[in-house]
Structure formats: C-alpha cells, structure tokens
Amino acid sequence: MRVSRWTTDECKMKLIPSLLPYFLWSLHVSSEDTPTFGSKNIPRLLSQEVNGTNLVHPAYQNHTVLFYHEDSGETYVGGTDFVFQLDLDGYQIAQEIHLEATGEEPWQEGPREYVITVIEKFGDSLFVCGTNGHRPHCWKLGSSATDKIEHQEGTGISPFSYTQNSLSLTVEGDLYAAAPLDTDGSSLQFRRKAGRRAKVWMYDSWVSEPTFVSASWVKRKDDPENEKIYIFFREKNSDQNPEADPWISRVARVCKTDEGGSKRFFQNTWTSFLKARLVCGFPEESLYFNRLQDVYVQHAPDWRDTRVYALFTSSWNATAVCIYSMETIEGIFNNSTFKGYDKAVPQPRPGTCVRNSRLLPLATVSVVRDYPEMSDWVHSVHYTSPFYVSNDNYTKIVVDRVQAADLSAYNVLLLATDSGKIHKILESGSEPFIISQTEISNHSSIQSMKLDSKKKKLVVSFAEKISVVDLRRCDEYNKSCADCVLARDPYCSWTHSGCTPTVPEGIQNIVDGRTNVCSATTSVNRTRRNAAPPIVENLILPMGVPFYLSCPIDSYHAVYTWKHGDQSSPCLQMHSNCLLLIPSMTRESYGNYDCVSEERDHVKVVTRYRIEQDGRRTKGNPASSTK
Template sequence: MRREVILTLFFSWTTHLTIGVLVFTPRLIQDVAIGNLLRYTQIQKHTVFFHPEGSDDLYVGGTNIVYRIDLEQSHLVENYSLTPTGGQNCEVIPCENIITVIEQFQDSLFICGTNAYMPLCWKVYPRVGNDSSRVMKNREGIGISPPVYSQKSLSLTVEGDLYAATNLQFRRTLGNRISVSMHDKWLTEPTFVSASWIRRREDPDQEKIYIFFREKNLDSNPDADPWISRIAQICKVDEGGPKRFLQSIWTSFLKARLACGIRGESLFFNRLQDVFVQHADDWRASQVYTLFTSSWNASAVCVYSLDEIEAVFTKSSFRGLNKEIPNPRPGVCVTNSKEIPVDTLKVVRENPEMSDWIWPLHRQAPFYVSDTPYTRITVDTVTDVDGRPHNVLLLATDKGIIHKILEDNFTPFIISEMRLHHPAPVQSMKLISKKGKLLVGFRDQVAQLDLGSCRDYGTSCADCVLARDPYCAWSGSGCAPAVLGAIQNIDGGTVDVCPQSGTDQQRNRPPSPELLGVSHVLPMGVAFYMSCPVRSYHASYTWEHEGQSSPCVAAQREPQTQEDCLQLIPAVRAKHYGTHECVSVEQNYTRVLKSYRLLPPIENRARRAWWSSVTTSLSGLALVSILCH
C-alpha cells in the first residue's frame, strides 16, 4: 500500500493559497528495544553529549555531574561531581549546576555549566590507568555557558581555540589567538543552533567557521513569521580590526538568509531547529542538512551545498549598500586582518547581510516535509554491499520516535519508523557511524540503538530487499547486517536480485503455513471478519475471491493506528463461499499473505451438491436435445 498523505498548508499573503505538499509514510513501523547504557539517579532537565573523535568514551553532562561511559564495554567508567560554587544563597535560588558545554580543549576536558545563574567552567583531567581524575575550577563561564539551561548555546574548538555563543554573542573566547566578538548591531535577539569548522587542507588561511542561527524578524507585517533563519561566516585567521576601527571585532563577519520553502509561493519554514554538516574531503562537496519547523507546526529538511553557500558570500551584493563594493571585498580571509582598509571594514560593520538568499539543492521545495514535529537530525553515510555510499537521515521527535530515511536521488524514502520502548522526549542524540549505533539521551537514561537491526524486515529475500535499508542485506538464511556478497537493491528496491523472484512465481506460491488459517463453516446470514497482516505500508492490499477483487478497507487508515487489513462480510450469502485471498503488491513483488476457506454447513453442502448434480444432468439433456435436432 503506497500512502502519500497530502498535508494542506494555508499561507496568507494578500490571498489565501492552498498548497499540497507530499508527506511520505514510513514503510515499516518497528517497536525497537533500546540498550540501556546509563540510568540516572534523578530526572535530568537537560543533558549534553560529547564524544571525542576516535574514542570509545561518551561524556554526558547533566545536573551537578558529568558521566563518562565506555561505549565498547557499555558501562559507566566514572563520574565527576560539579556542584555549584561561589557562595550563592541556596535558600533564595536553586543551587543547580546544569552542564551545557563539554569540549576537548588543549590538554583537558573543558566543562561549563549554569552554576546557579553564575556560569562557571572547570578543567577535568580524566583518569588514566590507576591514576584518579582531577577536577579543577578554571574560570568564569559568562559568554560560554548561559545562566539558564533553556537558553540555547553552542561551543566549538578549532586548533586550540574555543568558540562559544550564548543568547546574544558569538565569540572566540579562549585559546592561542586573541579574543574576538561580534558587533552589537549585527544580530537581533538571536538563537544560536550550531557551528561548524570547514577545513581547507590546500589553503588553511582560507578556512572558515560557519554559524547557524535564527533571529527576530524586524518585518512588522502581521503575516510575517517572527523568525528568520541565517548562516554567518567568520574566517579562522580573523583577529579583529585595527585600534581605530573594529578592534577585537570580527572583520570577516557576513550573514545570509537560509531559504527553506516552496519557491515562488512565498511559503517558508523559518524556524531553524537543528543542523548536521556532512564533511567531504573536498570542502566544496560538503553538504549541510538542516531541520526547520514552521508557524503551522510542520517540519521540513533542506539540504544545502557548501560550494553554493560560499558563492553567495563571495559574489552576492550587500543588502543596503548603495555604492561600489570596495577592494578587498568585505568578508574575504586575509592573513593580517588588522591591515584591512577602513572602507572594507565599514561595509562589514554597516551592511553585513547578503542580498542573495541561500537556496537548497532541491530548488523548488524542501527535500522532505512532514507534519511530524521533529527536534533532532543526524545523517549517516552507509556503504552498500557493492561499495556505493548512501545517505541515511535519522530524525527524532519529542515522543521518542526516530524516522530512518534514505536519500534516494533527491527523493526521501522512509525506511522505517522506530518507536523506542521509551516514549519520552529525546534530549540529546549522537551518531557513532563506525559502530552503526545511535546514542539517545532521555530525561532518565542514556540509551543505545542498533541501526543494523534487520530481523523486523521479514524472513524472505524479497522482504529484506524491499526494505531498501543500506544497513541490512539478505545473507541466504535471513535479513542481517550487510556484508560483502549479500543481496541488496538499495537504488531500485525491486526483488529481481533475489533467487527465483518474479511476479508470476511469487503470485502463484501458496502463503506460508502460519498464514493459511483454517476452514470456517458459516451458516447463511451471519457476519464474518477476515484479517490480513500489514507487512509494508508502501504495498497495496486487495482481497480476491472467485476472480473478483475488493480493496482492503482498513488499509486506508493512518499507519499509526493500522495493524491489520480487514474485510467484512455483513451477511454471508452463497456467493461468499469458497477461498478468499489477501494479496499484497509492492514494486514487482506480488504475494498471497493470508487465505480463508469459507464453507456452508454440512446440510447446505449436501443440498448444494444435489442441486449441482441436477443442473449438470439438465445441462446434459439439453445438449443431447440440441444435437438430435
């Protein structure tokens, strides 16, 4: 059953426009068991994950504590107590230190928290061998951690420098280079979402840090969304301007609007929620996956090319600039930023916004639109059995549901909806790609999800191939984690790759013994239900009887409530006796899922047999009469 639900969006500009946007249905709904890595002793209001690249450790920051978990052994190694300090009056304000920042900085772990509204940072030297861990108070955390955990913040370390943003500022605050911050007039009530360092190994002096955020929309039109989503750039080598102009202020700051919407219809998803940057060896090929929500509570994923982002910053005109663009161009990376001419710096200070918007790779509409309220996004690159890479998006909701989505040539294919055995909001999420694991943080625990869980796809090659899950393949005896030599068809999803596959062969096979059911003896006039298991929400289902087909009524339900494909016979008549088959069709694969044999009572069967012999005899006499004449 292929379900393409139409989400009707209403957008009011001068008139009301009604626009249909396809929202795709998960092929399979899975109840997934999660592995518990750590159960907290108290409910956590907020958690933050940090996983050092190449390490088996996961650090989890909570309230007054940081946990260190060994992912290889799946157990807690140690924890660091970070209770509030500074002499606050705990009778007046809550004495909580909610951790918001964990970074590997220089020679230690750098941790910051709210510290009872007086942000503070610590250095932690983890235990090595038999040595005990050392926790040292380091410095005030103002500008690194917000005083209230609900205010979004971000942090990033780049070659020994710490970049951080709280509710109003993005700055380079600690490290080898001098501290640099933003100009007060560049942003309006920003909410910072993410930051990413884009490496250029062939030219390190041109490397940039990109900041993703949303800010208050100054458009007073009542139909305007209160938020606008942005991307900004700064150069890694930027050390601020000369003493007389933009001293200790970014000289390379530029910003541009991230457009995610229906092009030509003025319909946009304006509220940036989460970002995942997929880095490539050639920085130009890197892609930015962004998660947006809208004022009508829909979600969208837009994908941007870093090469096109860079083109806007290097070629677009500057909004509000009515004179010639000076040379060097504002925003370019120069080795000594203190020598940039004042004319260039004035444009950066007064007109840092690009006139051109940044549009996604899927030009006319977002890559994916849903009425599901997603909160987190991450993207994994999975190599199939033939060595080809495929992108798989993992989108989390506030209900503990994760959608696994294949990016199929700019088209989303929802492999499955994974319902975790823990229906609670997802606070944190971290992908460990090399292990095929997704770490999920809830209020009461840290859980681990195996992305290569393949058994739910079925017990046949066709079931496994139709799932189109790059993590899984048919091994000959079952659907299992993909290995070289196993059977997959990620691009097409057709079952031709399976041994003895094909529509005719599959259609003529009887259903498996557990689906055959039993014969049912039914008197005339009684009501009778027949049910058929729904194996895939992308298949179509029909009931077939005596050469007649009828649609599966229950198959029109939403997948969240559908369990079986039903067929009701309100009152049994003679025409209903015989064999009824539930048939599913998906791609080029047709099969009988269940079969019912309905029989009349014995006396009825005898009467029907007598009448059948009579009609046969009469037919024979009629034929003889015709031949004689």
C-alpha cells in the same frame, strides 16, 4: 494447517452485530495515529526499540547534553550534577563524574543544581560547563576525567538556565560559544571565548534577538588560512508586515584566523563576519519554511562537497529538510553584493580571510560593520522545493553516510520527532524514501541526539533514559530476500545467513528496491529467496453470523487486497493489521480468502484462510448443509 470451529455464540463474541457501529468507529479512531498503507510519504515499517539498549536515569532529568568526539570515538552524557562516558559497545557507563556547584550567593538557600550545558574536548582534557545555580561555571578535567585540573567562571559559555539558548564549538584548541551575558537571557552573541587566539565578539547590531542553532568548522587541508567557522541561526525578522513570518533563518561565517581589528577600530570584534538568508521552501509560490530548528553538516574531503542538512518548521505546522552545498554558500559570500551598500567594494573584499586582521584597512572593516548581510539568498541544491516535507514535528537531524553492497555510498537521514520516534530516511537522488519509524519512548520528547558513524549507532537522550539505537537492525526484514531488498536500507543486505549488516557480496537494490535481483542469487541463497508459503487456517463457521478476517501489515508502502474467488475487497486498517469484515455469513461467503500485498514488483500472499460451513444444528441457528 490450522482448523478452528466456531459456534454461533463464539462468533457473536468475535463480532456482535449490535457493536458493528462501534467497531467501525473504533477502527477509524485507532487508525489516526497509524500511517495509512499504500503511500510512499509514510514510514515503510513501524517498529519498537529492542529491549536492553536503554540506560535509565536514577532521577528525572530536565536537561541532558550529548557530546561525541569523532577522533577518539568517545561519547559523553551530561545531566544535573553529573557527566558520564558511555560505552556504546556494551551500552553501559564507562566512567562517571559528579560535579558540585561552587561559590555562594547571599540570596541563595539550600543546594544549587549544576545542570551541564557544555561538554567539549581539548586534547586529553574534557571541558565541562554548567548553570551552577544561575552562576555559570566551567571545569577542565584531566585525562582520567576525574582529576579537576582547573576551573573558571563560565558566563558567555554556559547559559544561566538550561532553558536559555546556547551552543559551543572547539577548533584547534580554541573555544567558540554563544550564551547569554545576562541572567535574563539577553546579550546573546557568538564569541571566541578561550584558547590560544584572541577573544573576539560580535558587533551589537549584526543580529536581532537570535536563536543560535549550530556552528561548524569547515576544514581546508590545502588552504588552512581560509578556513571558516559557519554559524546557523534564526533571528527576528525586520519586516513588520503582518503577513511576514516573525523569524528569518541565517547562515553566517567568520574566519578562523580573525583576531579582531586594530586598537583604533574594531579591536576584539570580528572583522570577517558576514551573514546571508537560508531559503527553504517553494520560491515560485513565495512559500517558505523560515524557522531553522536543527542543522547537521556532513563534511567531505574537499570542502566544496561538504553539505548542510537543515531542518525547518513553518507557521502552518509543517516541517521540511533542505540540503545546501558549501560551495554554493561560499559563492554567495564571495560574489553577492552587500545589502544596502551601493558604493565601490573596497579591497580586500569585506569578509576575506587574511593572515593579520588587525592590518585590514578601515574601508573594508567598515563595510563589515555596517553592511554584513548579503543581498543574494542561499538556495538549496533542489532549489524549487525542499528535499523532504512532512506533517510530523521533527526536532533533531543527523545524517549518516553508508557504504552499500555495490560499494556506492548513500546518505541516510535520521530525524527525531517530538513524540520520541526516529524516522530513517534514504536520500536517493532527489526523492526521499522513508525506510522506517522506530518508537524509542512514549513518555517524553528527545532532548539530544548524536551519531557514532563508525559503530553505526545513534545515541538519544530523554528525561528518563539514554537509548542506544543500533542502525543495522536487519532482522526486521528477515522474512525473505524480497523483504530485505524492498526495505532499501543501505545498512542491510541479503546473504546466505538472511538479512544481515551489509557486506560486499550481499544482495541489495538501494536505487529502486525492485526484487528481481533476488532471482540472480547463488544456489545457496535461492533456497531462501522467497518467504515460506502462508499457513492455511481453516475456519468452520455457521451461517448468519458476522465475522472478520485479519492479516498483519508487513509494509505500509504496500497495497493490501483480500481475494475471494473472483472478487477483490480492499483492506480495513486497524493498528498494524489489515481486516476484512463479513457482516453475515451466507452461502457465497464460504471458500478461500487470500490477503495479498503488492509492493513495487513483488506480490505475495500474506495470510490465507479457508472458511467452511458448520453443518451442525446450533442453538438459535437452524442447521444448513453445504452442497
């Protein structure tokens, strides 16, 4: 129990009446950047990143690229003139490679920057490309990552400037890339640029001013000849209606075995390229998010179960996540008619993967050349609406699959905002649950983000640093079993040691977060089931002074109420605290005050105050007695 005695002057310092309008105004302003509690559409918990998980760059980086190799578990970071391998266990640099620009241009003076834009893995070798002072260049590095085995000209693999659009992908020793062929950023298309298979490129009319977002190889263990590369991009909308969005989002595919057409027709050009529109929005209202921003492909043992998580923005400054089934995407490509084509479909069907694409009949390849777009659109698995819609400006997305204590697997979306924050969102059925918001940087936006699912760590790059976020930060919910369960965080469960990384015997309720599961714990756990009773703080105040009480906000999904006798008052929110303003102490103001939070089936007293009247005579305030 704490006892505090406040004099009249001290109470005026606590809250001077003349400053009351300013106080209320500042209360409003300070809350603008803080979620209002009591809503499921905001992060449940706001937190800061733990110190000691950052690697600060020696110089400000205009551009960084991250590469994670799933098979080896290696993580690489590329910046200006350097690449380093990151040790996620020790949050340190395992080895560092410095690259210098090569070649000379007669108009170039002084040193040229080698901004790394591509990092890929070929067996034991590391393939690195960069801008090389507007003359793209690539290095193939040896197993020690310091031995430069060979180098080559990099046009079509790396952009001329880091601000230009590009992407890359390696598939069984073949390099696929999209990068401009001209210094002005034009002639941008998706190509197979190097490897054991033939170099293949796109037909010029297939896309219009594209912005390539992602490319992914979807494996078929039982049918490798039908494996395809999927390309996700947005392009200029051909609809010139002033009300139409200038961009339209697409998914395209090419066969892994495609080596172009015959010498007479379509040589070194994709014979299997098809594209379809990705729909994300509210079809019944004809309201769509048309600007694809980022894509994460979550692979499954059966390719049909592979899911595509796509992040979109809109013309009205909102963002959305739509989820697509690979089986649905393939169904569109295999069964839809070809937009603008009204004749009999030739055989084999255009876009079909064959063992030798150079032997395809002219009729099949002609349809691919002239009518590559599908008439049908690709709808999300939720069809009538996006999985998640927000006013936050998200820029990056990755998705982790986490095994919970009940041995079921749950998907957790990790979304990066343009203000340096990460939102952790649970996918449970068709409803998103926003677990938390972690602020990693308040200086700059996120440039790149990669997930190491095996180690449950998220690597995030900024202009000033690299941050490694441990996704199993369970100590944030460690106040009680109820707090741990209410978090609905698949990474964390309640055990005899408190809220810890999930183990099979841990206590969770990921499905609905109800805390009745805590009552079924073992006797060892039962002793820690509930939070410790709140500390009672005694306050001794004179009459006639203004005062306010404060309690911390443990969860922004909870509803907070102040209880005083038989009266209830709503909380006033300021930053991460819940306030009760007492304009002037009267006889009725004295007594007990409880700050109570209610969330799902859990009710608790967060903070408790006992205010007693100061019976002493104080300057400017006549004595009054409590009876």
